[in-house]
Amino acid sequence: MTSLRFVFLFLLTSFSALAQKDYKLWLQYSTVANASISKEYKDNLKGIVVLGNSETIKITQKELKTGFLEMLENVPEIKSELKGENNLIIGSRSNLNSEIRKELQSDFDKINDEGFLIKTISFKNKKQIIIAGKTDVAVLYGVFNFLRLMQTNKSIQNLHVADSPKTNIRILNHWDNLDRTVERGYAGFSLWNWQKLPDFIDQRYIDYARANASIGINGTVLTNVNANALILMPQYLEKVEALANVFRPYGIKVYLTARFSAPIEIGKLRTADPKDPEVINWWKNKAAEIYQRIPDFGGFLVKANSEGQPGPQNYGRDHVDGANMLADAVAPFKGIVMWRAFVYSEHDANDRAKQAYAEFQPYDGKFIENVIVQVKNGAIDFQPREPFHPLFGAMPKTPLMMEFQITQEYLGFSTHLVFLPKLFQEVLESDTYQKGKGSTVAKVIDGTLYQNKLTGIAGVSNIGNDLNWTGHPFAQANWYGFGRLAWNPYLDSETIADEWLRCTFSNDEHFIKPVKKMMIDSREAVVNYMTPLGLHHIMDTGHHYGPGPWVSDLSRPEWNPTYYHKADKNGIGFDRSKSGTNAVSQYAPEMAKVFNNLETCPEKDLLWFHHVSWDYKLKNGKTLWNGLALKYQEGVNQVAEMQKVWNKAEKYVDIERFNEVKMLLEMQQKEAKWWRDACLLYFQQFSGKELPSGVEKPTETLEYFKSLKFPFAPGNG
């Protein structure tokens, strides 16, 4: 009977944990299963000394207790003074014992205000582990890092870590509307319950701040870039203030989107002209009002004169006028303005990919010092793959921040498992050649290429009020990975996947190895089944759900997929070479040359830069048509492989998350086939060729795929 009962208890434990695990993200703090590692931890952690008493330090202490209790099932003795050996000593520099401070002096010199030290020292001949930083938030970062070492079962003997974030602004952009819909949000609705704020503090606000702090995110833009001026009214500012108060001890600043026409809409002025003295004054007063409530308010994010948003051009002014006027208003309070370079106009039908560069590059050096220009990773719009944006490296006198999209607007919503750090890494590693070889995008972003003081990485959030925060359990890895790369843009995505899997699921190598590979491969899979070989922007209209390469009737030419793929009898692809729109010329000569030449252009970007004959021979010897079709099939096959891998992972994962991922992978498989079939049937009309062997027959007709309608697809707000 005993063994039977044991089985039941085992099953029940996972049942009773329902819903909880999903919610805990990468902070599972699972009990350390390996006895010798557990013993090492216990032996090395006999007491905890926490110095300081700020809110941040209290949070740090709570986190330690939670982590220890859950991972080691006991909490080391908490001491108020240092005695005995094998203690964990935690505190900011100013709170440390002067002898320890002296001992760490050279290490402190290596870190910045947000950086931390984790170091094993011998103090009065006794072994101690110190976690320290110059600020309390840095200490919190150090503690989260230390707990991650334990979560990933690393040795904690002889530690010597000195780590600082490489960018200043590590920020989430929430495209959250005041009615709680989230533009391009696929994980439910906005976390911000404006109705109950400021008086009701939802536990999720705290847990959100905690999760962000654990990966070093230090800012959040609460509102959609397609902005509503009401957020700047006192009625809402008191709610923003309440959130800022929750986030502050976690080192997170709040930012808002500023609707350029706010002086008219809520200020009752007749204009929003950035040169108008009343307008200038209105914004100065508004900034003062905000800082009165929120002394560490981060500043504004602005989308202006883009996709219908108002901006300085409405008054015959330019982006510099607009950005500098707003930056002047927040400058006295050390606020910043993040001004988006995502602009394109229907009045320039030439090549949308060229417009942001054409418009912004000439402004280099004209923005005042608290303006940073926020540039999407590619020149179109968060496609499964884009060549890096030509603005990177091209504005040496202007700080540029990266805008990644964590939410999967064009990558399968929250249904598809796509590990985005692989995409982010590809962009960050790209060499712009703007200051010679090695001028990577990462060096532009972290300011080392041109010695910018203001640096940052923004991620368009994939967070909503779903129980598991992100809709797909693996989409949590994209939030995690974004944070890690914002901290250190040189991190390898494989390292990130490894950390995340261990913290989130299991340290078992039999689980880690195949599932990590699955994650790493997942990004190329989505490119293959959606937009292989440089195709882009061929999704369906509005909601962007599923394929729509046939769409050609939208009012603005550059909204139509046909504008981007230009498939015809002769071939497919957008000619951006010198014989085409010459978009290649926006890159440094070295890259322009590579992209311009059909033979040297990387095949992954082929149809981005070239209109290529259906019979063109790819490097693998296949014709373009056959190669394209086989790529679509490869994507489908890769998803099938992901399913196989996941099915074998069952015993390492709680049943709830296992089933969630299993169901989602089945959907992904269906939708990968939908993409393949719809795109190939459509393009086949032009190529006039049969599908090569190895490519499965379409499951439905082209007419069927064209008839599909999704009236309430989420995120289309």
Add this chain to the structure above:
Amino acid sequence: MTSLRFVFLFLLTSFSALAQKDYKLWLQYSTVANASISKEYKDNLKGIVVLGNSETIKITQKELKTGFLEMLENVPEIKSELKGENNLIIGSRSNLNSEIRKELQSDFDKINDEGFLIKTISFKNKKQIIIAGKTDVAVLYGVFNFLRLMQTNKSIQNLHVADSPKTNIRILNHWDNLDRTVERGYAGFSLWNWQKLPDFIDQRYIDYARANASIGINGTVLTNVNANALILMPQYLEKVEALANVFRPYGIKVYLTARFSAPIEIGKLRTADPKDPEVINWWKNKAAEIYQRIPDFGGFLVKANSEGQPGPQNYGRDHVDGANMLADAVAPFKGIVMWRAFVYSEHDANDRAKQAYAEFQPYDGKFIENVIVQVKNGAIDFQPREPFHPLFGAMPKTPLMMEFQITQEYLGFSTHLVFLPKLFQEVLESDTYQKGKGSTVAKVIDGTLYQNKLTGIAGVSNIGNDLNWTGHPFAQANWYGFGRLAWNPYLDSETIADEWLRCTFSNDEHFIKPVKKMMIDSREAVVNYMTPLGLHHIMDTGHHYGPGPWVSDLSRPEWNPTYYHKADKNGIGFDRSKSGTNAVSQYAPEMAKVFNNLETCPEKDLLWFHHVSWDYKLKNGKTLWNGLALKYQEGVNQVAEMQKVWNKAEKYVDIERFNEVKMLLEMQQKEAKWWRDACLLYFQQFSGKELPSGVEKPTETLEYFKSLKFPFAPGNG
């Protein structure tokens, strides 16, 4: 050191339980703290024998294991055959051992198909507890009931329970739109993630079904009564089917709202005339299509010719024509039609309260047998207090089902703690006198007054995707209490509060006694600070958030608060007596007489039925003005008292839920004052009198209160 460590562990346990407790509703299954009770349970439960292998029985078994593991920290031996004593034997009648079946024969005769038995018997001279029913779902109900006995620490020796639901249809009405907004929803957004259905089964669907089954709810209308015809398209029906499959083993049927104009909107017919053969045929085919997918589909809920919804009157037909046509379509499949009596017209400016009765009462006996007319509890619209709807008891030949509103559209959204079973009980206990004294509303609803076969109670759901399901932790009690009253409309609300508190928080009498009183008093509190003495419909427009007695400019007269309170120099109140609109005549003569006479009319309904002079002397000797003002103050004071009670409950409740309720009570206190001040300042313009002593001075001016705007208040869909 030991004691200090103990304290830390204690604190941490509650910290690590964050978010989990809120989610678990009344199924906390907390460890039985009382050692002697725990011993009694263990002594009486040495083994479990579960008979049968349906999905429902598997769920039953899982529930038992969860319950035992959490409450007793161990699971009794699971046996496949009956041996030894002190077993818990579970199964439907047909699966029971024939000797036990015989032993229980007379008990089985007392229950219906959904009823259950829990009985201690001596079988072969050994003591056993049997949980049985005629169906597997009845067994599940029995098990939930047994677990509730344990949750509430009742003795399980010598059990003899035979309990059947008194109504057939115990159903939630979700006013959920296809875009996941919820009309009058204040707990986030719709649980139904249409985008990911049918392939992705959210864990919440399962947990929702489980929670409902635990209180006997057996039906759910998935969609808003302000209906969208798209739900009837195959694209959505396959999603509905997936939900039906999840809910089926929990004994829950799905229903949909039928948009009357669907034959035009999705059927491409030119009319939706219920007498048109093509229309009749369209609905028959649609019903067949639905039942093909969902053989136990429950049927349709219809809002027709009400507040802009299409209906039979658009074609010169009446409600009977419309309802019977739809009922004919679902009759072959044993489906039903719930046809709402909530109708009023702007073309009849006389008295909105009279219209439903005037329109529907003459139809008595004309509906076919699978139609049930769904009537709101009062004649206006879910106000904090309304006299019972005059239709109850007035249609002897027509089954009437109750429509309660669990979501707090007019009772403080999900911010205010209001225990609604107290309100529901007041309505159910009301004597209609339609068949002499004792003709209570409950007897109309459960069919005993007029021997109706079809009976039911509907509750407009307060459930959303908030972590805690209902926004306010105590709003869970309203979902729970609705289910309990739907099962047994004669239950006392105090019993319900007692059960719910024990299952949800604690069995400690020091907690139960004051908090139960707080719950019971909470309903009168909200009446006092919003609409005392029979006032009604004086909330602000559209979103219904906060007071708006001054609103008088809406296009339809009966949408204006001024239409309802009719305050003037002479007094206040709506004259529905014989000298007024004579709405009293819609009640049985006994009640009409009581309501008609100013002296006998209950003061709680005074201004509902009478326009009363400001100087009228109330039973307590105060003038109406003074009495009204003191009632508003009393409501505010009652909330202050609730805060006191809750603050003392801190040690019995986990910190997260304690803080949530504390914050919400602070908001409720603020908003109670807002109601008091706004209403009294407004009415004072007419009374011209000073506030009596004991009433606090207003915190703001009337102009201030009138200036408040809530552009994104939730639920205004």
